[in-house]
Amino acid sequence: MSDETAGNPANMPAGPSVLHPKPSSKSDGVKTKPGSKRRPVDPLKPKQPLSAYVFYSKDAFKQLKGKGTDHQSRVKFLSDGWAALPKEERQKYEEMAEVESERYKREMAAYRQKHLQKTKEPRLSGKTQEAQVPAAEKKIIKSVPMATSRDESGELWSFPAFSAEFLENNRKLEEQHRVLKEKIVLVKEESGQLEAEVRRLNGAVSLLDGETKEREALTAACEAYSKAIKNLIVSEFSSLVIPASGGLPAIQPKADNVMVYCKRLREAFKNGVCPPNFHSYRELFRQTNWEIFFPGVVGRRMVRQFSSASNHYDVVICGGGMVGLAAALAFARDPTTRAQRVVVIEQGKPPKTDPVPNEAPYGLRSVALNPSTVRFLERNGAWEHVHRWGTIRSLQVWESVIADSRITFESDEIARVVENDELIRVMKIALKDGDVEFRYGANLKAVELPRDSSSVAKLTLEGDEITASLVVGADGAKSLVRKAMPNSARSLTWEYDQQAVVANVNFSLDCVENEIGWQRFLKTGPIAYLPLTTSMSNLIWSTTRNHAKDLMKLSDEDFLLAVNDAFVSANDDAMSPLVDSVMKFARQVSVTNPPSVAQLPPRAVSVSKRASFPIAAAHAVNYVAPRGVLIGDAAHRVHPMAGMGVNLGFGDVDCLHRVVGDALGLGGDIGTTASLYPYESERQRKNLTKMLGIDALYRLYRAQFLPIALARGIGLTLTDSLVPVKSWIMDQASRY
Numbered sequence: 001m002s003d004e005t006a007g008n009p010a011n012m013p014a015g016p017s018v019l020h021p022k023p024s025s026k027s028d029g030v031k032t033k034p035g036s037k038r039r040p041v042d043p044l045k046p047k048q049p050l051s052a053y054v055f056y057s058k059d060a061f062k063q064l065k066g067k068g069t070d071h072q073s074r075v076k077f078l079s080d081g082w083a084a085l086p087k088e089e090r091q092k093y094e095e096m097a098e099v100e101s102e103r104y105k106r107e108m109a110a111y112r113q114k115h116l117q118k119t120k121e122p123r124l125s126g127k128t129q130e131a132q133v134p135a136a137e138k139k140i141i142k143s144v145p146m147a148t149s150r151d152e153s154g155e156l157w158s159f160p161a162f163s164a165e166f167l168e169n170n171r172k173l174e175e176q177h178r179v180l181k182e183k184i185v186l187v188k189e190e191s192g193q194l195e196a197e198v199r200r201l202n203g204a205v206s207l208l209d210g211e212t213k214e215r216e217a218l219t220a221a222c223e224a225y226s227k228a229i230k231n232l233i234v235s236e237f238s239s240l241v242i243p244a245s246g247g248l249p250a251i252q253p254k255a256d257n258v259m260v261y262c263k264r265l266r267e268a269f270k271n272g273v274c275p276p277n278f279h280s281y282r283e284l285f286r287q288t289n290w291e292i293f294f295p296g297v298v299g300r301r302m303v304r305q306f307s308s309a310s311n312h313y314d315v316v317i318c319g320g321g322m323v324g325l326a327a328a329l330a331f332a333r334d335p336t337t338r339a340q341r342v343v344v345i346e347q348g349k350p351p352k353t354d355p356v357p358n359e360a361p362y363g364l365r366s367v368a369l370n371p372s373t374v375r376f377l378e379r380n381g382a383w384e385h386v387h388r389w390g391t392i393r394s395l396q397v398w399e400s401v402i403a404d405s406r407i408t409f410e411s412d413e414i415a416r417v418v419e420n421d422e423l424i425r426v427m428k429i430a431l432k433d434g435d436v437e438f439r440y441g442a443n444l445k446a447v448e449l450p451r452d453s454s455s456v457a458k459l460t461l462e463g464d465e466i467t468a469s470l471v472v473g474a475d476g477a478k479s480l481v482r483k484a485m486p487n488s489a490r491s492l493t494w495e496y497d498q499q500a501v502v503a504n505v506n507f508s509l510d511c512v513e514n515e516i517g518w519q520r521f522l523k524t525g526p527i528a529y530l531p532l533t534t535s536m537s538n539l540i541w542s543t544t545r546n547h548a549k550d551l552m553k554l555s556d557e558d559f560l561l562a563v564n565d566a567f568v569s570a571n572d573d574a575m576s577p578l579v580d581s582v583m584k585f586a587r588q589v590s591v592t593n594p595p596s597v598a599q600l601p602p603r604a605v606s607v608s609k610r611a612s613f614p615i616a617a618a619h620a621v622n623y624v625a626p627r628g629v630l631i632g633d634a635a636h637r638v639h640p641m642a643g644m645g646v647n648l649g650f651g652d653v654d655c656l657h658r659v660v661g662d663a664l665g666l667g668g669d670i671g672t673t674a675s676l677y678p679y680e681s682e683r684q685r686k687n688l689t690k691m692l693g694i695d696a697l698y699r700l701y702r703a704q705f706l707p708i709a710l711a712r713g714i715g716l717t718l719t720d721s722l723v724p725v726k727s728w729i730m731d732q733a734s735r736y
Contacts, residue, residue, distance in 0.1 A: 046107035049100040052093035056082055230258045240265075313343045313437075314670070315660075316459060316468035318444060318481050320346025322367075322420060323632030323649035324474035325427040326376070328436045330653050333380045336661035340670075343437040345461070350440040351424045353432075355387050364502045364611045366530055366538040367423065368392060368415040368517070371734045373650040377426075385426035390417040390531040392517040396599055397716075399521040399701060400569075405713030407720040409730055414517070415644070417530045417538065447471060447484040449628045453672040457627040470671040471628045472656070474649075477618060479634035485625040493618040496698070498525055499548030500640055501541045503610040504532065505563065507602040518601045519641075520567060521701035526641060527566050529601055539563065539607075540640060548612055560604050567601050615639060617695060623683060624676040631656060636687050638694050644733070645694075648687050651736030655679050686736075 241252045253261045377383040392414045398406035443462040456467040473481025519528040525542035618637040632649035663675035
């Protein structure tokens with residue numbers, strides 16, 4: 001056995017370091033065979049110093065991470081990089097190598113002094129070496145196997161050798177230590193998460209504590225306020241005794257019956273049996289929030305009627321005509337809007353609400369209400385009060401240029417013809433039970449709308465001033481509300497250069513069923529009959545202004561002659577043979593659904609007084625502004641063709657009260673443009689469509705150029721034979 005392996009046990013592993021085991025090394029756990037020349041490595045010996053190339057390789061390896069290169073490619077990459085490395089960068093690694101070399105020399109000197117026992121003889125046998133070891137250390141040397149190794153100078157040194165079992169246990173302990181360290185990291189992470197969750201929960205608890213304290217304070221304030229009002233009622237209303245009624249005794253407010261007293265007072269007001277001195281408490285009612293104790297419509301009506309000295313209203317409706325009263329009726333009847341304080345301002349006198357006798361003269365202005373408008377009036381309790389009206393079940397439309405060019409519409413009910421005054425009367429009756437105030441004879445001087453919704457609208461009346469959250473402009477074509485809007489200049493108006501002449505005419509014979517509406521397009525404009533009774537119809541004759549003046553000057557006999565002639569006279573121009581042939585061909589094409597039989601209205605024999613008014617069309621580019629909204633003629637005007645234009649105004653009302661109800665349901669402000677924009681979007685889309693259709697129809701029939709008239713006649717004849725097309729037209733006309 002050589003000197004280098006003297007004293008080395010057979011089971012001593014070759015190479016592994018006790019302090020830095022390498023599980024992946026091939027030499028771990030390998031026993032040195034007898035006679036092997038492999039020198040055992042001292043595990044306590046300092047590590048060899050790293051060269052400049054090794055330091056460079058460590059830095060260069062970082063660039064190869066994740067690239068999946070093989071060993072040969074990595075070696076080539078490192079060698080080529082080291083060869084091409086500039087001198088300045090190479091100097092850095094050489095300085096690192098010098099520092100490492102100095103470290104190795106220091107540690108090696110300490111290692112020799114502390115762990116190695118230097119032998120004086122170049123070669124020693126195991127017995128001789130053991131004899132020279134001090135007696136105190138023999139026990140340790142016997143328990144720990146020793147190995148020898150030579151240093152660079154050739155001197156022989158001895159050191160302890162560890163078995164494979166010891167090293168295996170050491171590896172297991174280090175593995176356990178690594179697992180414990182990983183668990184400690186996980187526990188720290190979980191602990192951090194738990195601490196964050198605890199902090200979040202503490203914040204939530206603090207927030208809940210704050211909200212709980214706020215609610216408790218609010219509850220205490222409400223209880224104190226309720227107690228104060230109860231005390232006020234007991235002390236100030238002690239003389240307001242509710243009389244006995246319905247088997248219940250008289251009652252006056254006491255500390256233990258305040259709620260019962262308020263309920264009895266509400267019922268007394270509802271049934272009209274309030275005590276005589278009830279009105280003397282008006283000022284005290286104004287100072288007390290009685291709505292806490294008087295819920296519902298009746299309670300609000302009582303509070304507002306007797307206590308409201310404030311001039312602020314939720315909704316102010318400017319204009320008490322048909323559309324204005326319809327708006328008030330919709331707000332008063334709808335459950336979502338009836339709680340609003342609404343006032344109607346009208347310059348004229350209040351309408352009469354007494355039923356009109358059948359023999360009373362009919363008004364000159366009548367309207368044709370389509371089914372949608374009729375349903376609106378029925379739904380809001382107004383139609384049941386209508387005393388007299390006419391029904392249109394058939395509508396005959398023809399012209400004066402092309403013979404037999406006509407179209408007939410038939411239905412169970414196309415429209416109902418009602419006088420304007422009758423419609424206003426029945427809506428006023430329906431509003432008697434509503435929570436709406438009226439100011440008739442009020443002269444509205446000015447309307448001020450704010451630039452944004454942060455303030456309220458102001459309305460100046462003669463001798464008074466009121467404010468409103470929402471101003472509804474239903475004041476007609478010369479609307480003050482529209483002029484007060486910031487965009488009032490953005491309104492489109494166009495004149496037809498026409499005048500309408502209206503009157504009521506009686507026919508020669510009492511018609512069995514006067515249920516046909518007649519309309520003929522003349523060169524000067526359309527003339528129409530709207531049935532009122534079996535022997536009377538309302539006449540609407542749209543013509544040029546000069547012709548209208550001439551008609552107004554005529555005597556009744558001459559006027560009747562002109563009217564009869566306008567309906568039954570021959571065509572204005574004799575048709576050429578070519579035009580006659582084309583129209584015959586059009587009638588033959590429509591043989592599958594032959595056009596309706598031509599009918600003429602009965603002859604008029606008497607006429608009422610006449611009236612005249614100008615015809616124009618207008619449309620506001622914007623219907624809404626902060627605190628303001630337009631409906632009816634204030635927003636749009638159309639040609640009074642067959643008296644159907646008022647239905648657009650009722651459509652505005654139906655949409656507006658629905659939009660305001662939605663805003664109230666969401667707790668919003670009813671006067672903001674954001675709340676009112678859905679109304680403008682929906683109604684402008686529908687109104688413009690119908691306005692353009694009526695205007696296009698008017699201009700089409702005003703054209704007298706023969707090719708246009710011929711095309712118009714053919715189209716009208718073919719349309720009359722197409723049932724689906726006529727049904728679609730009727731469906732559109734029945735809506736607002």
